[in-house]
Amino acid sequence: MxxxxxxxxxxxxxxxxxxxxxxxxxxxxxxxxxxxxxxxxxxxxxxxxxxxxxxxxxxxxxxxxxxxxxxxxxxxxxGMTLAITINKxxxxxxxxxxxxxxxxxxxxxxxxxxxxxxxxxxxxxxxxxxxxxxxxxxxxxxxxxxxxxxxxxxxxxxxxxxxxxxxxxxCKELVEGSILYLPISxxxxxxxxxxxxxxxxxxxxxxxxxxxxxxxxxxxxxxxEEMRLQMPRAYTPKGWITFGFDESLDDASMIAMNGMLDLMVEEFNMTRMEAYTLASLVVDLRITQVVNRVKGVHALLPHHALRKSEEAGLT
Incomplete structure (x- = not known):
């Protein structure tokens, strides 16, 4: 290319x-x-x-x-999604x-x-x-x-x-090797x-x-074209990330978690309630920034933190 x-x-x-x-x-x-x-x-x-x-x-x-x-x-x-690969x-x-x-x-x-x-x-x-x-x-x-x-x-x-x-x-996790997925506006x-x-x-x-x-x-x-997102997500060296932005940190947290539950349902073929239960065990909520008028929170699911018994995982 x-x-x-x-x-x-x-x-x-x-x-x-x-x-x-x-x-x-x-x-x-x-x-x-x-x-x-x-x-x-x-x-x-x-x-x-x-x-x-x-x-x-x-x-x-x-x-x-x-x-x-x-x-x-x-x-x-x-309505489409743009994948941006950070090569170098x-x-x-x-x-x-x-x-x-x-x-x-x-x-x-x-x-x-x-x-x-x-x-x-x-x-x-x-x-x-x-x-x-x-x-x-x-x-x-x-x-x-x-x-x-x-x-x-x-x-x-x-x-x-x-x-x-x-x-x-x-977000400090968007380092070299990451892929940022953004909804196209x-x-x-x-x-x-x-x-x-x-x-x-x-x-x-x-x-x-x-x-x-x-x-x-x-x-x-x-x-x-087939990926339909409401908010950004990213695949990073540390794991999958979903983002939430709002003036309230509480609301930003729930927006980020909503995106993470969507991702877990898609990737692991599980129910939303199952994903919610497991998220409390393996997903970290982190404050991205508190200084940009609208605050940011990202939910991080580390690679291999969650596995099916047959060792299925995110790809």
Missing amino acids: PKYYINPTKQTLHGSFSQSLEPVLTIHSGDSVQYKTLDALWGLEAFQPSGERQVSSFRNKNSGHALAGPIKIIGAEP LKTGNWGFSFAGGNQAYKEMLGIPKKDNYQLNWHLDRENMIGYSNENHQVDLSPFMGAIGMPPAEDGIHSTVPPRFCGGNID VSGGLVSVGDGHALQGDGEVSTQAIECPMEIVDLTFTLK
């Missing part, structure tokens, strides 16, 4: 989701695209000790995350992380409202280690924070909240990608991961 390339240019960069955006590339199901992306804040370089740096002149005051695309997939229609991820050699943007959280955590804090990171891609300017050291686990499509409603839509059609999901799909993360914890509690540019984001896009 052909492979296409998208670099960050005036034509390919945008800071919102909208079905009115013209696609920068049109591909067929099964094709692959390799992206090079800016960090979420449109940076062209690492922060200087002074706190200054150069940002893209293509950013305007209303721009959200720096996204690349959109791309159109021939034959994609609402390579970060740039620098990143940053910031705390202090959410005043309500700071108050609850006993942090003065005026306090802010930033770490600048050197990213050693060969050894997958990050080194901060304050002598911290962490293991890297890169993923893309934002992969998604615009909703069907007209107008310009923020990049901040995740939606049923993807977007700013910010508009004709052609119009997929955009951005917000590279070198490392993030579940919750993304300070509002940021290690935000970084990405040198390589290699994705394959495949239409699944």
Whole structure:
């Protein structure tokens, strides 16, 4: 299958989701695209000790995350599912992380409202280690924070909240080797990608991961015409994942669990009540993020955690 390339240019960069955006590339199901992306804040370089740096002149005051695309997939229609295989991820050699943007959280955590804090990171891609300017050291686990499509409603839509059609999901499990399944919301799909993360914890509690540019984001896009999803799901190195998004963590949890019960019924040919009973034993509910206006929860069913007596399992 052909492979296409998208670099960050005036034509390919945008800071919102909208079905009115013209696609920068049109591909067929099964094709692959390799992206090079800016960090979420449109940076062209690492922060200087002074706190200054150069940002893209293509950013305007209303721009959200720096996204690349959109791309159109021939034959994609609402109701279908788009499978996005994450073939390869390579970060740039620098990143940053910031705390202090959410005043309500700071108050609850006993942090003065005026306090802010930033770490600048050197990213050693060969050894997958990050080194901060304050002598911290962490293991890297890169993923893309934002992969998604615009909703069907007209107008310009923020990049901040995740939606049923993807977007700013910010799930740390979507690493290299994962497959993300998204419900298609508009004709052609119009997929955009951005917000590279070198490392993030579940919750993304300070509002940021290690935000970084990405040198390589290699994705394959495949239409699944018979798969009908209401919410995203993913097949990852750790297991199957289903997602829930809502302003309420309780409701987001039940949306994620609803998707997991659907998956277990499909994959194991069991009743919904049977799946519900077993989910309490083998499924983990995790807080994806609490900072994107709409909160995220993902349900994780680890590989081989549940087996039929004849050793049947997910494939």
